[in-house]
Amino acid sequence: MATAGQTINAAASRLAAVGIDTAHYDARLMVAEVLGVEMRRLPASHHVELNGGETACLAVMLERRLAREPMSHILGxxxxxxxxxxxxxxxxxxxxxxxxxxxxxxxxxxxxxxxxxxxxxxxxxxxxxxxxxxxxxxxxxxxxxxxxxxxxxxxxxxxxxxxxxxxxxxxxxxxxxxxxxxxxxxxxxxxxxxxxxxxxxxxxxxxxxxxxxxxxxxxxxxxxxxxxxxxxxxxxxxxxxxxxxxxxxxxxxxxxxxxxxxxxxxxxxxxxxxxxxxxxxxx
Missing domain, CATH: 3.40.50.150 (Vaccinia Virus protein VP39)
Known part of the structure; x- marks a missing residue:
């Protein structure tokens, strides 16, 4: 399983590749959401491994963002x-x-x-x-x-x-x-x-x-x-x-x-x- 930090970097790379200027910030938002932590506490979770459910949830969110759906709509x-x-x-x-x-x-x-x-x-x-x-x-x-x-x-x-x-x-x-x-x-x-x-x-x-x-x-x-x-x-x-x-x-x-x-x-x-x-x- 990938850690939160690795997942953020991988997601940010994919988002940046389609021209999303806020790629790293959006990736952090998504990982914080699936982990259920506040953004300001995310650095303390960088070495936490995402489980299968969290990884699957993030994959869905990432595909929506790659389609240029706003983060606000993804998060609600x-x-x-x-x-x-x-x-x-x-x-x-x-x-x-x-x-x-x-x-x-x-x-x-x-x-x-x-x-x-x-x-x-x-x-x-x-x-x-x-x-x-x-x-x-x-x-x-x-x-x-x-x-x-x-x-x-x-x-x-x-x-x-x-x-x-x-x-x-x-x-x-x-x-x-x-x-x-x-x-x-x-x-x-x-x-x-x-x-x-x-x-x-x-x-x-x-x-x-x-x-x-x-x-x-x-x-x-x-x-x-x-x-x-x-x-x-x-x-x-x-x-x-x-x-x-x-x-x-x-x-x-x-x-x-x-x-x-x-x-x-x-x-x-x-x-x-x-x-x-x-x-x-x-x-």
């Missing part, structure tokens, strides 16, 4: 902020870039203990709404999505994180027919220009829902539909934040201004890309 979860979120083929994977939006919203709120009402358009896994609720202990929130399957995933994530009593999920077409006011409105809408999607990584093109990616011919179609609803539903003094694609921040800020939400600013992600546009409505 993806880490975001400080939590793991259930993901499926019906949801967009939570991405580290989206944590920029979380940081921007939290930094904009002076008192995190207030009983705020949050709204998340295109909630998907619920990762944005649920992360904010976990940081804002007295807030409640509503997540809206056009996909019943995605809403089911978000509901399961809320239950797993102990947030189901403060989170509601609703089927909807952005803000159509919605009433009320919200203190914080967030969204990570589809923003990839339609013509660019087929050039994305196989993990994205083959396995993530196109409806969660496609932003129309210029990538801004969903913003044009969404922003008027955000402006209508945002409370005086409230904060609205949108994730944006590369080069889109200025145009999205212009759309916000045209809807009456002027003074938006952009926040950069760790790669230096303007990733979030945030604005506060005047009181």
């Amino acid at each position: 979860r993806r880490g975001f902020w400080t939590h793991d979120f259930l993901v499926t083929k019906d949801t967009l994977d939570p991405r580290p870039d989206t944590e920029t939006l979380i940081e921007a919203v939290l930094d904009a709120l002076d008192d995190r203990g207030l009983p705020r009402r949050l709204l998340d358009f295109g909630t998907g896994t619920g990762c944005i709404l649920l992360t904010l609720l976990s940081e804002l202990g007295h807030a409640t929130g509503l997540g809206v999505d056009a996909s019943p399957a995605a809403l089911a995933v978000a509901g399961r994530n809320a239950e797993a994180l102990g947030l189901a009593s403060r989170a509601e999920f609703r089927l909807g077409d952005w803000g159509a027919g919605m009433e009320g006011v919200f203190d914080v409105i967030v969204s990570n809408p589809p923003y990839i220009p339609d013509g660019d999607i087929d050039g994305l990584e196989p993990e994205v093109v083959r396995y993530e829902p196109r409806s969660a990616l496609a932003g129309g011919p210029d990538g801004l179609e969903c913003y044009r539909r969404l922003i008027p609803d955000m402006a209508r539903l945002l409370a005086p003094g409230g904060v609205a934040a949108l994730e944006v694609g590369m080069g889109q921040a200025a145009e999205v800020a212009g759309l916000l201004a045209a809807a009456g939400l002027s003074g938006a600013s952009a926040r950069r992600d760790l790669g230096g890309v303007e990733r979030c546009v945030i604005v506060r409505r005047q009181k």
